Amino acid sequence: xxxxxxxxxxxxxxxxxxxxxxxxxxxxxxxxxxxxxxxxxxxxxxxxxxxxxxxxxxxxxxxxxxxxxxxxxxxxxxxxxxxxxxxxxxxxxxxxxxxxxxxxxxxxxxxxxxx
Amino acid sequence: xxxxxxxxxxxxxxxxxxxxxxxxxxxxxxxxxxxxxxxxxxxxxxxxxxxxxxxxxxxxxxxxxxxxxxxxxxxxxxxxxxxxxxxxxxxxxxxxxxxxxxxxxxxxxxxxxxxx
Numbered sequence: 476x477x478x479x480x481x482x483x484x485x486x487x488x489x490x491x492x493x494x495x496x497x498x499x500x501x502x503x504x505x506x507x508x509x510x511x512x513x514x515x516x517x518x519x520x521x522x523x524x525x526x527x528x529x530x531x532x533x534x535x536x537x538x539x540x541x542x543x544x545x546x547x548x549x550x551x552x553x554x555x556x557x558x559x560x561x562x563x564x565x566x567x568x569x570x571x572x573x574x575x576x577x578x579x580x581x582x583x584x585x586x587x588x589x590x
Numbered sequence: 591x592x593x594x595x596x597x598x599x600x601x602x603x604x605x606x607x608x609x610x611x612x613x614x615x616x617x618x619x620x621x622x623x624x625x626x627x628x629x630x631x632x633x634x635x636x637x638x639x640x641x642x643x644x645x646x647x648x649x650x651x652x653x654x655x656x657x658x659x660x661x662x663x664x665x666x667x668x669x670x671x672x673x674x675x676x677x678x679x680x681x682x683x684x685x686x687x688x689x690x691x692x693x694x695x696x697x698x699x700x701x702x703x704x705x706x
Contacts, residue, residue, distance in 0.1 A: 518697030
């Protein structure tokens with residue numbers, strides 16, 4: 476039962492264009508969402524996040540949108556650059572019974588930005 | 591300086607062996623994690639330690655045992671290795687906050703375990 480889903484395993488865009496990566500979730504208890512970027516042979520690195528009380532967060536070329544009613548979030552990268560080519564993981568956080576927080580990750584979307 | 595480091599980076603071993611993966615973080619974080627990235631590329635949490643105390647223990651075979659000698663280290667011991675244990679294992683750390691706030695997890699480079 477995958478509570479965080481990234482239905483597109485790969486995406487290819489031209490340099491300079493917009494990249495849109497999508498993520499859907501099923502658990503309404505998630506209160507925070509994060510995007511991680513992963514290069515081959517490296518660990519995931521944090522990119523951008525958004526609280527469930529917001530619908531948009533922007534950081535430079537990266538913007539994350541959250542649609543709570545649809546349980547959907549998206550990451551927009553504009554303009555896309557060849558260095559953005561990586562696997563992008565969506566993650567959702569929930570607070571457990573212990574008060575601790577745990578992340579649930581999607582399966583990732585491989586973005587390829589063509590020069 | 592590497593924030594979260596893991597050793598070894600690659601580990602090839604035979605079925606039935608016992609092996610360990612080490613993880614160290616120099617970020618001063620109080621919480622550390624082990625994740626397994628399976629063949630379908632999902633990152634699934636296995637364990638989490640906060641201040642040397644086990645706080646998350648997902649459904650993982652008891653052949654896997656985490657050991658946290660101090661806040662900066664969380665090692666993963668695996669006994670009687672099986673073919674299905676082949677995966678990439680990631681260590682991560684974060685500064686947990688019980689009341690509000692936000693946090694990010696910082697990941698190590700991963701250890702690719704191959705069981706033959």
